[in-house]
Amino acid sequence: MTSPPHIAVIGAGMAGLSCATALQQAGFRVSIFDKSRGPAGRMSTRRGDGWQCDHGAQYFTARDTGFRAEVARWEQAGAAAQWFPALRRFDADGSSAVADPAERFVGTPRMTAPAALLASTLALRSGAAISELQRASTGWRLHAQDIGAFGDVYDAVVLAVPAPQAGPLLRAVAPRQAALADETSMQGCWAMMLQYAAPLALGFEAAFVNRGPLRWVARDSAKPGRDGTESWLLHASAAWSEAHMALDADGVAAQLLPAFAELGGPAPQHWNVHRWRYASTATSRTEACSWDAGLGVGMCGDWLNGGTVEAAWLSGRALAQRIAQGPA
Template identity: 60%
Template sequence: MNPTPHLALVGAGIAGLSCATALQGAGLKVSLFDKSRGSGGRMSTRRGDDWQCDHGAQYFTARHPAFRAEVARWQQAGVAGVWDPRLWMFDGDSAQGRESTVERFVGMPAMTAPARYLASTLAVQAATNIEQLRQQAHGWQIFSAQQGWLETRFSAVLLAVPAPQAAALLQQAAPELAELAGGAVMRGCWALMLRFASPVDLPFDAAFVNHGPLRWIARNSSKPGRGGQETWLLHACAEWSEAHLEEDPESVAAALLAAFGQLGGPAPQDWTVHRWRYADTEPALHEGCVWRPDIALGLCGDWLNGGKVEGAWRSGQALAEQALRSFTRC
């Protein structure tokens, strides 16, 4: 009787968690590695003394039936809910309210909640930075900055990381896949989290901004399940973020606060800035996922499937399906 395949999956964002959950549910063994301290990737929340703020993905939609069913499962578990903000659009000199026809979901009580829910049943090794891969006669080996070469021989390696990180890992192991990943252009995003002693008197909870350095602003405290003091999130647009990617946080914060002030926003009691080095892909690819059965190596992630949380989750599912076909034929 053949032993149960043991797969290494690098990256514990939504794509990696989706893929690992499907593989484990089908009876395979999965070890999940992530360089961060926790799971979720850009479905992230920063916390401090009596405050929290989602500083990555702000909400997600669910259009495909499979993902709608998954979100319903999250809602049933109490880790996701509907967010119906008062939405505005700032376009040049005009500002107007918008009737939203999109159903927006958020994690509860923070954006990290669905990822933590998925990770709770998985073997996740956090704070583990995978730096090299090599294929041996009896499977794959992986090298981490913290532990060196792991002794385990894995039946397959799956990468659920941003395209530039995947490209670096694949240079020796699969140059043609490294070229694919290297062709995906990922852009950065500056995020500014604002804290206020009392609720901010603005007539909207979220707004798209089509001029200046900002692209999105949101009253984080308006999302369901949030507690603590009033917080707002400002996201800079990709073009501005890329042009100022290496600037010091104080300069970035000053520019974004000035733009917020021009939209009527008051000065905050305090602020925290975060730079997302790989926030989105322009344009995102539409491969869905990539699976090389001949060498048991695969890729998934939002950058391969149109971007966004739903794209990431579906990419992970697609890779799991393809990998499972290979191993069920063994």
């Protein structure tokens, strides 16, 4: 009896998990690798003593019918719920308005929950930072930083990582794919997590900010299923973040906290910062995914498909469908 093809998926964010799940459902053997301690990628949550705060993706929409059905499955499992924040928009001219009432979802009890649900059925190797791909006559071999070579040989490799991380892995073994990744510019984002002893009454629970260094603020404690002390999240704009990537934590706080104060936010009891080096794509791409059947190497991710959680899930699913079709 012939064993099913073995696919290595590098990256356990939403795109990688979506691709791996669809491949496994199609009968492939799948191994997924991620450099972090667990799955989720930028759908991340920072946790501390008595508090938590989503510091990556803040919510997701579900406009595609297939993804909406997947979100319904997450809701049924208790891993996601609709979020109805009091939402405002603060514009550059000093005006403010109630923001659009689009249907928004969050992971419950934290943003990592959908990823954890998907990963629960997959063979995931965490703490494995893949540093080299080798193409042999029998397939692909993977090497990980501080670990070395893995013994398995894989029939195909999927890279579900940001473009600047995919390029270096592919240049020597898949130059066409590497070129696609290398020509994609991604921008960073500074995130700041604030903790308070009591709830803040600011008149809003989330806001789009179109002035100064901030782009988004949200009361994380107001999301469904949350517990712990009052916490707020500040995201800086891509332009400001890119211009201040070299700042230390105190330097970030010195500029973001006054911007939050302009919106009514008082000084927090405690704060933390996190630098997302590759948070968004400077110019949106529309490929959905990339697959070289001859080499057996593909790429998926939100950077290929529009930059959202929904785009990441759709990108991973699209790549799985391409792989399952077999050689063109």
